[in-house]
Amino acid sequence: MKAFQMLFVLLLAAAAEGQSLHFGKCPRPPVQQDFNVAKYMGTWYEIEKLPSLFEKGTCNQATYSLLSDGTVKVLNAELLSNGKINSIEGVAKVKNSTQPAILDVSFFKGVPDSPYWVLSTDYQSYSLVYSCTDYYGSFHIDFAWILARTRLLNKEVVSQLHDELVSAGVNINNLLVSDQAGCEQSKAKINERPIIGILTQNSRYLPPNSKGYIASSYVKFLESGGARVVPIMVNREAEEYKRLFNSINGILLPGGAANITSSGYQRASKIFYELAIEANKRGDYFPVWGTCLGYEQLTVLTSGKKLLTRTNTNGMSLPLLFTKEAKQSRMFKSFPAELMEALASEPLTENSHKWSVSVLSHNTNKDLKNFYKNRVCVNRGSIRLPDLWDTVAPGEESVMSTFYTAHFFVNEARKNFHTFESKEEERSALIYNYNPVHSPPNSGFEQKYIF
Numbered sequence: 001m002k003a004f005q006m007l008f009v010l011l012l013a014a015a016a017e018g019q020s021l022h023f024g025k026c027p028r029p030p031v032q033q034d035f036n037v038a039k040y041m042g043t044w045y046e047i048e049k050l051p052s053l054f055e056k057g058t059c060n061q062a063t064y065s066l067l068s069d070g071t072v073k074v075l076n077a078e079l080l081s082n083g084k085i086n087s088i089e090g091v092a093k094v095k096n097s098t099q100p101a102i103l104d105v106s107f108f109k110g111v112p113d114s115p116y117w118v119l120s121t122d123y124q125s126y127s128l129v130y131s132c133t134d135y136y137g138s139f140h141i142d143f144a145w146i147l148a149r150t151r152l153l154n155k156e157v158v159s160q161l162h163d164e165l166v167s168a169g170v171n172i173n174n175l176l177v178s179d180q181a182g183c184e185q186s187k188a189k190i191n192e193r194p195i196i197g198i199l200t201q202n203s204r205y206l207p208p209n210s211k212g213y214i215a216s217s218y219v220k221f222l223e224s225g226g227a228r229v230v231p232i233m234v235n236r237e238a239e240e241y242k243r244l245f246n247s248i249n250g251i252l253l254p255g256g257a258a259n260i261t262s263s264g265y266q267r268a269s270k271i272f273y274e275l276a277i278e279a280n281k282r283g284d285y286f287p288v289w290g291t292c293l294g295y296e297q298l299t300v301l302t303s304g305k306k307l308l309t310r311t312n313t314n315g316m317s318l319p320l321l322f323t324k325e326a327k328q329s330r331m332f333k334s335f336p337a338e339l340m341e342a343l344a345s346e347p348l349t350e351n352s353h354k355w356s357v358s359v360l361s362h363n364t365n366k367d368l369k370n371f372y373k374n375r376v377c378v379n380r381g382s383i384r385l386p387d388l389w390d391t392v393a394p395g396e397e398s399v400m401s402t403f404y405t406a407h408f409f410v411n412e413a414r415k416n417f418h419t420f421e422s423k424e425e426e427r428s429a430l431i432y433n434y435n436p437v438h439s440p441p442n443s444g445f446e447q448k449y450i451f
């Protein structure tokens, strides 16, 4: 009974995954004569395969290397849709030296080895691999791969290998063609050196001749996620902003107290916002981030209205209230589950707001509702930057939330490929050209860049 149930579950699982399942025992097709494992080493690209549950990406490839004990190190890699490489390492062994083309591969400890039979190979262009496992002596599941030294294999060779599979008893109608298109370019699909602009703002608390400031915590925030920072000065020519837009990979509109309907902050935000929308329409991915005032500024730019509600949450720590849609948020998906629980139940976010955009405004203003997904923290919360040491020291979970948030935004900026026209221009734009200063007590931010 137990065995039957187990078999039934296995059958269901295999059928659901679209694997090749057959009644009867595994066939025993002939293998490559005088197989030379050393000549087989190196990289092989997957051309076709019988569906396998372990592979979900594209650009699948396997790299084999001979280890000193005669076993083979296996490194399988594929490209996932998010641009990341998924790889897995295993070891292959010849079971019986009289049959060197019959190997066993193991990827995880405790999981049974899988057979790896090299049915035929010329070592330098193609290889045909078969793997079959018997279950309870009554059915079997098999896999097959057509591999090649290049990402494209001659059609005649493929058709010859199909014939070999047919005579081995494999149903070639189930073979899937592997996607090896654009694999070389996609290696460069991530910008390894993202640079993000942070908008400065004026404040009446700055020294008389100052042109603006940035709280250092915003710079550290982006640096913790792997980006470098360029300050964006207010009150510059639109042409200068346009040039800068084409040089950076994202923009952060920070919190503060600038006027969001009429100020240098508002004007620069509007220019970058409009350039970003235009660029994104062309497929030039350019992320825009707003924290606190920056977020309020974005809602004004989107709706053409100032939809703020008086809020008095000064120096308050609050938990976040997640909407139902939060589960679909790409940002929150990247947060560990424990952290999400902590954010929802503990007062981890810093709130120093005189104004807020209420859920009601979000839901009733058509422009906001159509443009933004209010998946997020509805509780007037903003992710705490490790800055307000005066009020309350950020605990570990706050620091982690900040990190995951930064990591998400910087990764978005990695999808943009704007660059400065020269290394010199990049060098002179970076925030490293300026020194932050320690602020006097109770001035809101512990450390600032004053320009």
Ligand SMILES: *[C@@H]1O[C@H](CO)[C@@H](O)[C@H](O)[C@H]1NC(C)=O
Pocket (backbone or CB within 6 Å): 096, 097, 098, 099
């Ligand atoms: C290896 O294969 C040969 C030939 O099939 C067989 O005689 C021998 O017993 C096998 N050795 C082991 C260790 O299984």
Ligand SMILES: *[C@@H]1O[C@H](CO)[C@@H](O)[C@H](O)[C@H]1NC(C)=O
Pocket (backbone or CB within 6 Å): 259, 260, 261, 262
């Ligand atoms: C922002 O600037 C406009 C135009 O100068 C002014 O009418 C408005 O009162 C200012 N808003 C705030 C909050 O100071």
